Amino acid sequence: MKKHADLEFLGLGLLLLIVAIILPTETETCSTTAFGPSCIQTIYTYNGVSAPTAKAILFVIAALCIVGGVILLILRNLKQSKISTGQSTATITSTPPTRSTALTSSPPSTHPTASVPIDKADRRKYRTTILVVVGSFILILVIIIGVAIINQAQTTATFHQEVTTGPHITSIEVGTGISNSGLQQQGETFQAGNPSCISFNVHNGSSPGSIDAVLSQGNTTVFSGSVVRGLSPYWQGPFWICSQYNILNPGVYQWVVNYNGSAEASITFQVTP
Numbered sequence: 266m267k268k269h270a271d272l273e274f275l276g277l278g279l280l281l282l283i284v285a286i287i288l289p290t291e292t293e294t295c296s297t298t299a300f301g302p303s304c305i306q307t308i309y310t311y312n313g314v315s316a317p318t319a320k321a322i323l324f325v326i327a328a329l330c331i332v333g334g335v336i337l338l339i340l341r342n343l344k345q346s347k348i349s350t351g352q353s354t355a356t357i358t359s360t361p362p363t364r365s366t367a368l369t370s371s372p373p374s375t376h377p378t379a380s381v382p383i384d385k386a387d388r389r390k391y392r393t394t395i396l397v398v399v400g401s402f403i404l405i406l407v408i409i410i411g412v413a414i415i416n417q418a419q420t421t422a423t424f425h426q427e428v429t430t431g432p433h434i435t436s437i438e439v440g441t442g443i444s445n446s447g448l449q450q451q452g453e454t455f456q457a458g459n460p461s462c463i464s465f466n467v468h469n470g471s472s473p474g475s476i477d478a479v480l481s482q483g484n485t486t487v488f489s490g491s492v493v494r495g496l497s498p499y500w501q502g503p504f505w506i507c508s509q510y511n512i513l514n515p516g517v518y519q520w521v522v523n524y525n526g527s528a529e530a531s532i533t534f535q536v537t538p
Contacts, residue, residue: 271341274334278327285323290316290513315458317538424517426453427533433474434522434530437465443505453534455512461488462507463520465530469500478506479521482514492522512536 289309309316430436441459442449448464455461461480476492488508512518515538522530 271334271337274330274337276334278330278332278334281323281327281330285320285327288316288320288323290320310458315456315538317457321538424454424535427531429529429531431524431529433468433470433524434476435466435468437463437520437522437530437532439463439520439532439534443507447503448505455534455536457513457515457536457538458511460507460511461518461520461534462505463522463532464503464505465522466503467496467501469496469498471498473498474525476504477523479523480508480518481521482516482518487512487518 288311311319314322428437438448438451439453440448440451440462441455443462443464448462450459463478467474467476474496475494476496478490478492479486480488488510490506490509492504492506515536517533517535519531519533521528524530
């Protein structure tokens with residue numbers, strides 16, 4: 266492994282973190298024309314991956330690189346500390362005894378002072394503390410990611426589409442677009458960044474009728490628009506309407522179709538990141 270791999274991991278993690286923060290998800294450009302204000306909304310994708318998903322992936326990779334760099338840095342410091350505090354070999358010297366008829370004592374042996382190493386138990390305790398802290402950080406990161414994935418899976422699994430119709434609005438469907446062949450990508454779960462469209466069949470009565478539609482998320486109205494005014498008596502056929510902008514926020518949405526001002530048909534759908 267490279268000598269400064271820890272610093273490279275830390276640098277890469279910080280770089281990815283900055284990229285994830287500044288990565289654009291959408292932009293909106295508005296201008297005033299002869300027909301009034303006009304806005305163009307751009308939804309970004311990266312190699313087919315939606316911008317929020319790409320940002321989440323970059324955040325996870327950046328976190329893993331930073332954690333890996335910290336672990337390598339700690340291990341390198343521990344290795345250097347072990348080398349610098351290692352016990353040196355002590356040289357024992359003494360003066361050899363000399364023969365003498367008189368009783369003489371040999372001079373005391375001299376022992377040079379050796380550096381005292383860090384106690385092995387203390388060093389092991391310090392290393393264990395560091396590993397526990399780093400391991401706890403990694404565990405917390407994994408738990409956060411796991412909880413987010415589980416919550417998303419539970420939201421997808423527990424959602425059930427609700428559909429209501431009436432005497433004038435006899436059927437209703439939701440999708441992401443309208444073409445000559447009809448409703449596109451019909452379903453109940455859609456990815457953020459797509460428009461929302463509904464197609465419904467109308468069986469008008471003996472008097473003229475008016476139809477409008479409202480798209481809402483909870484108590485918040487996302488879009489409302491008029492479909493037809495003064496519909497001819499006994500008219501039968503399909504109508505459709507789409508939201509003005511793409512749906513960006515995940516959650517559960519509901520389309521409500523009003524006939525002469527009264528809610529008659531509705532359909533729910535969910536948007537995922």
